[in-house]
Amino acid sequence: MTKYTPLVKDMQKNLKKQGYHLSLEQTYQYLLKANFIDADGQPTEWAIENGYVGVEYYYPQGMLTQDESDMLTVLRYLPQNAIHYNDRPNLSGIDKEPLKKAIKQALHDDALSINGRKKWKNVLLDLEA
Known part of the structure; x- marks a missing residue:
């Protein structure tokens, strides 16, 4: 696993847009010292809890086991800016909290099938773990 995660790379790009030209290593060290990331380049609990870093939930193989209508129902509740598309759609991410x-x-609106309710409850348990 590389310590130059997408978070580090995105921060480097954002800093460059602001006129700060830092290497990946310099950006990594800055984020590490500021407690935004851990040594593996992953966001710290502090950064997540304080809203400095969002968390995405990935489905590397897609959600093929989910009934399509139930999946679309949940996705309709999501704001569009919570979905982050990738050039490889099966690796696209969704922000954790909006999901x-x-x-x-x-679930509250009873908008899912019985099977969909069970599957989405399991996803929710996984997200909240």
Whole structure:
């Protein structure tokens, strides 16, 4: 696993846009010292809890086991800016907190099939673990 995670690379790009030309290593060290990331380049709990870093939930193989209508129902509850598309769609990410909220709302509204409710409850348990 590389310590130059997408978070580090994105920060380097953002800093460059602001006129700061740092190497990946310099950006990594800056984020590490500021407690935004851990030694593996992953966001710290502090950074997540304080809203400095978002968390995405990935489905590397897609959600093929989910009934398509139930999946689309939950996705309709998501704000569009919570979905981050990648050039490889099966690696696209969804922000964790909006996804949890969308699942809870779909469950609350009883908008899912019986099978979909069970599957989305399992996803929610995984997200909240």
